[in-house]
Amino acid sequence: DAMVIQNPRYQVTQFGKPVTLSCSQTLNHNVMYWYQQKSSQAPKLLFHYYDKDFNNEADTPDNFQSRRPNTSFCFLDIRSPGLGDAAMYLCATSREGDRKYEQYFGPGTRLTVT
């Protein structure tokens, strides 16, 4: 089945220790998004790729970086995680087309910072 896959599902890192989260998709969607979601809050868009074009949200900290080496894969790098970065990180995809950008989410990576 076509899907969005995130690895790892759970990640524990130490304060200040860089961490990379990955996302892959078999949907062949051209748009990929990264969200941060904390308990009882809406997902917060960090950045997205439209094809190869990277778009950063204005309030996304510099501590968060992303790479999209090809259509299928996208990575979220947190250079120096702080305690406040503990959250669920969600990857989503969508495709330009008739369905007006319905989004498909991966299962998320739950990040713990110790």
Added chain:
Amino acid sequence: RKEVEQDPGPFNVPEGATVAFNCTYSNSASQSFFWYRQDCRKEPKLLMSVYSSGNEDGRFTAQLNRASQYISLLIRDSKLSDSATYLCVVNGAGGSYIPTFGRGTSLIVHP
């Protein structure tokens, strides 16, 4: 005013009840509207797209009111398994692919 607003609830209803959620949006040029369902500690999943003419999928009915800038979700004959958070999502103007999420409405269906 927030771009997309929802009553966070929780809405606490018995099985079999009918429950309705509203969501208001501020950008009058918005063109795409969705309801997502999110279970505790899981990812959001698309429940329904919302079309201008309204649409129905089984027990779920979505409506769009452009004049008043709100969308609604009606759930009939609630099941225990409907317990979740329902997220209203609005894409921006001009076919924008950037969504704005409401904070979600929590539904608890009890026996």
